[in-house]
Amino acid sequence: MPERRGGDARDGPDGGIPDGGVAVDDAKAGTSTAESVADSTATGETAADASVLARLLGGLPRPGVVLRLARREARLTVRRGWALGLTVLLAVFAVLLATFSGSSVAPSGYDPVVASYVELATFLVPLAALAFGHGAIVGAAERGRLGVLLTLPVSRAETALGILAGRAAVLASAVVLGFGVPGLLLLREFGAAGWPTFAWFLAATVAVAVALLGVGVAISALAPTSTFALAGALLVWVWTALVHDLLALGVLSAFEGAGDLVAAMVVSNPVATYRLLALAPTDAASAGLAAALEGSGLSTAVLPASLLAWVALAGVVSAVALRRKQV
Template structure:
């Protein structure tokens, strides 16, 4: 498995250069031409490598299958229910359960991005190249992000196709918004996984950190918040801060706060009182994606192999 993941070991990867493996090709290009040293080319090469590895290692297909099975199970094969079924209600149930699953899968996919590569010896090779280490992290994050986003879109998109066939196009914008929010939610946790991977000295440590992050953001944070709201009269700013401090909270606010009939009226009211409009929520979610990856890019410079 480890050997398989090395791009250089797979001769099938045809590039224009003579030596067959494009990672080495990238290194060769870096040495050869002027524009190959430009940061974005380095970034793209690293990202492309990560993406190809994710596809070849079947991670992408496995994630697609998980998401598709999850979404289809909830939408198509769930039994009869005593209320009308429509996009808003389907999205409401999907969003509630996606909060558990999507972060878990994203963390599992991200936690070995750096530390795993180190244990397989690949990171040492990369570090030997004249590429800024920060771009290695950002590139790895980008490549995995593309693979993860594709898997999410495909997995939930398959369910979306079934829903389109069943319920028609009217109201599908709600589902599309859910799809994009889910991708963003997953990318946040992918970034957190990569940050954990950069911090940890061993793969098991990264796994532990990731699971802690999952437990904190999915369960503990909101339980604490619930307790604090129960105990104290909080100003609206503090309530907004509690939501913005948790990407799953932002995700729920984005998806559930905009639902009409199927949504929770009290929920939407509190969001409005707290001044959390959709642009603010989207911006916060994007910041949650960017900041962990940026942190990882800074921390990697101190990493010793």
């Protein structure tokens, strides 16, 4: 199916010239004014950036179309029951931690309980997000559903972003509901004074879930088959959740004063970023990698920006890969 191009001519006062250009012919060359030159210069850099992105994606996505595709993907995803299973799984583990938090062998108070939740989410949430995303595109292509979707008047970039946005909404809802129920138990047991710490943890967990989901969707768009996509998702999970932090600690112990290098490694791993971000309001924020990163310039404000950058990068990679994928 033909794809939309960001540089296609459109009817308008500029005579169909893309990127805000100005049409000038021989008859009108003498009437060009300094105002048109100034406007072109002021908007040239922005138009050039938009043009590059449009050429990369095969046309700038239309937000309304992406939103409709996201709603469709969310409805289909909810019907499969996957989100319900994840919600129940998270709620069961979290309720157990919250229920036994009053015993002598379990954590007590918001900070210890949140620290326990972070350790649970560090392994479970990225695995669930990657598993949820690895078949989003290649699986739909193998079942023939993606080919049917691409017969509609939508671009492939819009399709990829719609799939990502729809699944992200469902995954975020599962995380909020799964951890929200025990959050109410914590509110009843410990009061509202420390509840912002739990809310911070919940927001950080949603952010890392969406970031790893984006990576999974990008893998799905790049992989030739579902088997390759599953293998890629598992490798990414092993690296981000298990191997990466050990490597960072090894670098830290081998090279004294390597805080800047470790900071770069943390930002390059969404799970490591999440761990530091979620524990930032707790007492655990002064231990481990967080203590080693003091003075490295890696602030709390950089951590959520890093996760947002992962989401944006994953969306662009998914759109470009789907554009070049044979369906």
